[in-house]
Amino acid sequence: MTNSVLLDLRTLLLEKHAQHVVLIHFPIALFMSGVVFDLLSRGKRDSQLARAAYLNLSVAAVTVLPAIITGVLAWQFAFGGTPLDGMILFHLLAASFAGLLVVASWWIHWRRRRSELLSLFRYRIPIELLGIIVIAVAAHTGGFVSGVNQ
Secondary structure, three states: OOHHHHHHHHHHHHOOOHHHHHHOHHHHHHHHHHHHHHHHHOOEOOOHHHHHHHHHHHHHHHHHHHHHHHHHHHHHHHOOOOOOOHHHHHHHHHHHHHHHHHHHHHHHHHHHHHOOOOEOOOOHHHHHHHHHHHHHHHHHHHHHHHOOOO
16 A cells, blocks of 8 residues: 555554544435435335335434534544533534434334334425434534534
8 A cells, every 4th residue: 555545544544533424424314315305205105115214213322422422522622621602512412402302313113113104204395304404503513513514
């Protein structure tokens, strides 16, 4: 291997917050795709789009946990565990709320799939759309915390 490839691997694996930056995109993309599939399925539980929505939301809910853990680790390593205030506190709160909305959206779908009713709860759509808005806010503030948006 060349030195540049080794350097890139070291940067990827050992940078103080690199894992969070990489991992966070999975739950975001999966959740947003799941919401789009859910909207396209029009609440019909037995459609292919509803199955795709459920699968995307399920994997998003699973991958939210590593994203949050690596975010807390990034705060500890990149910022030395400085007290939470300002933008980093706002980012943590927004990201935590976004994670909660992702898991809640998955739970709504999971619970409905286990019941005998054919349609999904109507209140899932506002929760999913609020999740997208909160994710956008958390992502934007994360850009400021990391220095990308400065």
